[in-house]
Amino acid sequence: MDPNMMNIHNLESPEKLEGWLDFLEAAFKEKGTPRHYFEAHVKNDPEFDPSQVWVVEKDGSILSTLRLFSRRIYVDGDEVTMFGVGEVSTRPDARGQGLASKLLSHVVSVLQDNKQYAIGCLHSSRKHLQEFYGRRGWQSVPVEYADLSATVDSRQLAQTQPSPLLVVHEVDWKNLDHVRAMSSLYECRMSCCNGPVVRRASTLHDLAYWQNWIGLTDGVCGFLAMSSDRQQALAYCLIKTTTAPVCDSPRRIDLAELCYARSHAASRDGPVPGDAASGLATVAATECLRNCFLSCTSTDLQATQQHTAEVVISMPKTLFDDAVFSAALSSLGLVRAEMASRMDNGFMFILLDQSALSGSAQQRVTSAGREEESSQSPAMSKLLAPLVFSRLDLF
Template sequence: MHLNNLELRGCKNDSELLEVVNLCDAAFVETPHEYFQRHITKDNTLKYEDTRILIKDGVIVSSVQVFPRSIYVNKEKISFAGIGNVATHPTFRGKGFAATVLNDALEYSIKSGFDCSMLTTTLNRYYEKFGFNTVIRRKVCFSKLGNESPLIQVINFHEKIEELNSIYATYNENKVGPIVRNEDYWKSQYLFCDEDKKLFLALYKSNRIHAYIRAKIADDKVLILEFASLHNAQESFLVLSQQLAAKVQLHSFEMLLSDDELDNLGLLKSENFIQDKELMISFLNNDLKETVKNLLTQPNKITFHLTDFF
């Protein structure tokens, strides 16, 4: 689409993707260049055209990425477009370019047949103008003492993808919100995920993975990004979190948890709860069942693993 001397479309090649990386780097100076390079160029689920751009005089001045995903809603699979890397070059701010590209991205998502769209932000009022509503989540703060177990190892990811995928699906398919994964998605996610690979730990029983946990250190706390277990989730979570505490010599933990997971992991008596309002959702498919919409917008109902952050 051409608007005066502006061109609105999807990317066409790697060169334009790299230009978007540099654009995001200029727009968000406090975020490392490597972060954008990883998320924009390492996600193999993306097609070129999923990165929407506004070009002025031959230069990309604004961009939005549309991440094609599906989520579980009580075993049902719902398609959604993740909206990320909404950026405008500082020189061209205040001209409505971000709104133009965002509207294009949402139109593109509707034409692509997505049921809904989700994003994370601290600018909720801005995105409300585009039909997004805030989904209330709960950040749980708790403490664990360190204790090492010989049954836990740093995972050899590339040898264990099939096992991980099976455990993940078994643990998450009955929940509301987890992303539907296959082995190709796992491989891409492992490349773009902002985690500490040394804190991707597996609990083994009878030489098979029984449970796993993924984490990183942030602000002198252990931020748990994802957990899954075949059985006895509470016991598995306890020994894996204790292993993390021993490994990094920290005892303070944070994790986003739904009501169901809070009970499942035995954290109902945690020390502190913080309301999180960064997740927003917009429904694109008018025929989507009201029961599904209600589940996805119910406070503290959704499970969205931080490993899937786009």
């Protein structure tokens, strides 16, 4: 195909969105991804703008496309601008010509010139695509996950008496007090990590990201623990049921987030001295987890008329190693809990503007650059590891 006959540009006009969605529906048909998935990505993202959609066209027909997602992430305690890449696809009869590669290179070049973003991010679970992006300057930052195989006993979970010091609510995404409480806990927990998306709910625009992008994700279940006087948010937990059980296979649950108030230390019956891992934070986290597990398995238990359900709980290893989570998990007494670890190499990053980073972050990148000359650690791993990135933020 003559490259001179092709046109690379962004959509700019909302009127062209329907044609682009038609293209995505056809391009992803063989993978079974429905059109409403892409429609939700547009509707539920408060940062969406048609100009973030880039296409390769010939004679007015789309041959290849990708979409940018505008985000901010925490790096070294600072907020850094980041673009995500998603909806990458090429028309079947135009594949094998390097169109997606040309498009991605063009877009990255444009973004480097305008310095709108410091970092780019994408995720792919396929090794050949990771290699494809790697050859184009993207670097993998591995994330370790823990898969906990366990038996959930509904009778044992239901026997626990809630603490009089707290009240547990199922998350109501239309309740702004719930959203603001979770946002406060999230910021306290995540702002000191590298990689989490900034979700500060200080404006209606920011609240919309919580309510729509996070809250409208298929399969999300959440619980929020507040102090009994409703003056303080203590913990919240968000779980995504990723796989319904098939025959005798266990239900797979993605424990996406568990955030808690680190400043609280109390026993179930009242304030006591000590650290958060032995105090009210643990009680609140335990209650949130207990309610999430019961909610996720209730349908299975009703269908089988059993009181136990086999589950695989997947979570970032950083969460599994957290003292409060470990104490909460122990309090729940999950039966036959066995843990296996796995690495996800699909998170890939590219650095566009090093000057936008903090001084210490710039030093790590510079140091990694020297090490790369000796075939050692990639710069992005030096910058972001250990990476913390909620799967609810994936694009």
